[in-house]
Amino acid sequence: MNGPPPIRVGLVGYGLAGAILHAPIIEALPDYRIAAVMTSRAEAGDRRDGPAVVPDIDALLAVEGIDLVVVVTPNELHAAHAEVALRAGKHVVIDKPMAPDVAACDRLIDLASRRGRVLSVYHNRRWDGDFLALRREVEAIGAPALFAACWDRFRPETAAVWRNEPRPGAGLLWDLGPHMIDQAIQLFGWPDAMTTDIATQRAGAGADDYFALTLRHGAMRTTISASTLVAATRPRMALHGTKGSWWTEGLDPVEAALRAGQSPADPGFVRDLPAIPAFRAHTDGERIAAPVLGGDPFAFYRLLSAAIRGEGPPPVDPIDARNVVALIDAAHRGAPLPPPRLPDNAGHG
Template identity: 50%
Template sequence: MPTTPDPTPAPLPPAPAEPVRAALIGRGAGGTVFHAPLLRALPEFQLLAVAGSAETPAVLADPTVELVVISTPTETHAALAAAALEAGKHVVIDKPMAVDVADADRLIALAAERGRLLTVFQNRRWDGDFLTVRRLLGEGAVGRPALFEACWDRFRPTIKPGWRERPAPGTGLLFDLGSHLLDQALVLFGVPEWIEADVAAQRPEAAVDDWFDLRLGYGPLRVRLSASTLVADPRPRFALHGSGGSFVKHGLDPQEERLRAGLDPRSPGFGNDPVAGTLTLADGRREAIATEPGCYLDFYRGVAAAIRAGAPPPVDPAGPRAGLRLIDLARRSAREGRRLPA
């Protein structure tokens, strides 16, 4: 017996949004290793140009460019971002978004005035190990948290060539890795009540800080953030201790290493970290905790959604602005040798 055709055809899938037309300013490692591969991997974007700083006026004058991605030395971020916003472009800035809070405030106000997206590439929010810590905190896996430690250790006895290790506004390890560690602490716990810090240059040839140790207070909770260039046997990347147990994770998220090796960020397993963490419960039982897949592409998916669909920015610039304020306080705390209210 013949079947009756369904008089209501299945709805057609929504038409894909027009790709966001982007230009990248910065031909250094940040631009070529991170931003360009991520932008090229997503159909939500069309990367029109990768430009040096000298080519910025042409990029800003191009009416086809909707989004400007800034991956240049930190001291140039505020001026380039302001010029892009003034030109009517949406803006992604590498972290840190500026060298001080005043510049960050001006950028946030300008973006609001012009009705344009301003967001900051705090990509370490999409590290798999950080996503795992965030999930475990949400689940109460260690009970009431008492101590959180995040360490980022390297062994670089020799000064690495490049602007980050030369004296200038926005250089040094506290601005570089500290921006990531403070951002992660702010995401997990919010703004602390106080901060105390030790910041130093330990290598004989170092012209900027290459070690720091920050301590943040949240009521009874203590948070310790530290980074060094002279640790050959790295400390745990994350350690979370609480009334119900502890979680410890070693190793760094592999996405940066894979991007540097030229792997396509869309490739299967690109964000998978084979190193599990260990959850130790109050009764002594130990459990291996698989690391959540990391995905830096999700940052740019969020950028596209914000521009095309009016979604919230993937990183609200108020967060990185708070991080800059903590960096300022950390430097003051280190100079004065005392705890400061945050």
């Protein structure tokens, strides 16, 4: 018996995120075919499925049979491209952040609900190996007191890219913050309050390149920080509690493998990924190595195909992504933390 036909994808944008982080994962799953790519780069047509290369989203939506539109354009364009696709009756995935505007996020959620389309946001770091391991460690460290997440880089020179320009959705907090904040909220829920420290430290940078947020959950604290001027990086994730500590050093290896040109379609792709250095320490302070495996790079799109076919919810509820945007917006404005929008099953198709 033949299975359902593949989901035909229109990829809107073909920079690093589109060409390296989304397209190879989509192609590695039999449920999908990339039918069209919106880009000026002709080489996009050389991908496995020979997609049409088109200059704008209207041309992409005119390609026959597009089921799903994946938006990977600069952050300030996310909402506009997603709205056009939803109005055309397509399911939509938006690369994080959903949009740099809370009101736009709400409009998209409500529009997807009215149109009966699946809308989700690519918070794929929920399936990183270190985060999956962290979720298993929460009980082992006792009552949590501090969760510290750091994502450091050493890039003293400012690249001439839109993320370093003074424009909506640019800067390090909009770049790395969505993943880190989403992970913290998944672990501990919406915080009671927040304090922020955001700065531009490099000469020539037009947007923030350092941030530190402290989220309060009763007496428990979460600190989330990233910098572009840390050569000796801090632990990536560290959880401390009444029974000890657990921490990791270094990132999940999936993205580095994709950037290096390794194909996720290779049967050994996940198996051959290096382990993530991780450690435990208990009451005697002894450091015990406990490396963890890389995560599941296919989980988001695997769950998405089920949602599109009416077999489950989207991999990331768009309301979760909207609430992350609300937190980042408040941090940038120095405003009090707003209440979250509560789940209402919007965007589940």
